[in-house]
Amino acid sequence: xxxxxxxxxxxxxxxxxxxxxxxxxxxxxxxxxxxxxxxxxxxxxxxxxxxxxxxxxxxxxxxxxxxxxxxxxxxxxxxxxxxxxxxxxxxxxxxxxxxxxxxxxxxxxxxxxxxxxxxxxxxxxxxxxxxxxxxxxxxxxxxxxxxxxxxxxxxxxxxxxxxxxxxxxxxx
Numbered sequence: 001x002x003x004x005x006x007x008x009x010x011x012x013x014x015x016x017x018x019x020x021x022x023x024x025x026x027x028x029x030x031x032x033x034x035x036x037x038x039x040x041x042x043x044x045x046x047x048x049x050x051x052x053x054x055x056x057x058x059x060x061x062x063x064x065x066x067x068x069x070x071x072x073x074x075x076x077x078x079x080x081x082x083x084x085x086x087x088x089x090x091x092x093x094x095x096x097x098x099x100x101x102x103x104x105x106x107x108x109x110x111x112x113x114x115x116x117x118x119x120x121x122x123x124x125x126x127x128x129x130x131x132x133x134x135x136x137x138x139x140x141x142x143x144x145x146x147x148x149x150x151x152x153x154x155x156x157x158x159x160x161x162x163x164x165x166x167x168x169x170x171x172x
Contacts, residue, residue: 001040002150008157009037016047016097019162024095026052026064026085028076029103029119033153049095054085064088077102077114079135082122086133090126098124099159105148117141119152123159134159 016023025034035051038044052063057076060066066084074080085100103119110116117140124133140151 001037005033005037005150005153005157006040008154010041012157012160013038013041013044013047015162016160021047021097021162022049022093022095023047023160024049024051024089024093024098025156025160026054026089026098026100027156028053028055028060028085028101029105030101030149030153030156031055033149034099034101034156037153037157049093052089052092060085060088064092075114077104077118077120079120079122079137082120083124083133083135086122086124090124096126097160097162098126099156100124101152101156103148103152105145105152106142107145110142115139115142117143117148119148119155121152121155121159125163 027034032053038048054060054063057071061068064085065088066081070080070084082100082102086098089098089100100122104110104114104116106116119138122133122135138155140148
């Protein structure tokens with residue numbers, strides 16, 4: 001596995017272990033790459049609850065409860081769907097922090113409004129205000145399928161880092 005992904009995954013696991021946080025991911029275009037990086041590290045199970053690979057729209061509906069209307073209205077690669085994926089991942093897990101990834105890794109599937117390399121991320125915190133979900137759109141460009149997926153996985157891993165106030169206030 002990519003050494004950079006592994007290094008970031010190890011840092012994420014260590015920081016969340018200290019913070020006492022459990023993690024869940026809902027992946028589409030990364031196809032389990034984030035989960036694979038986390039689970040490559042021994043002892044990940046005390047921090048990583050589970051990963052959902054919801055590659056198809058049907059999987060987004062069935063596995064994590066994304067609403068059909070949201071998918072039809074905004075499309076799978078949208079802030080609304082990423083937000084719903086993150087919320088659904090939290091709902092279907094025991095994790096404290098969820099990150100969702102949906103995008104267009106190519107080589108096909110891009111449009112003028114959503115070109116290849118467009119990836120949308122969302123992070124949700126259990127018990128937090130639903131409006132506190134963090135969402136971001138990144139445009140990596142047409143770097144090739146593997147590199148887009150790798151870049152997306154790196155961003156998702158960074159989003160799994162505990163918020164500074166969470167790590168500072170966590171008990172032993």
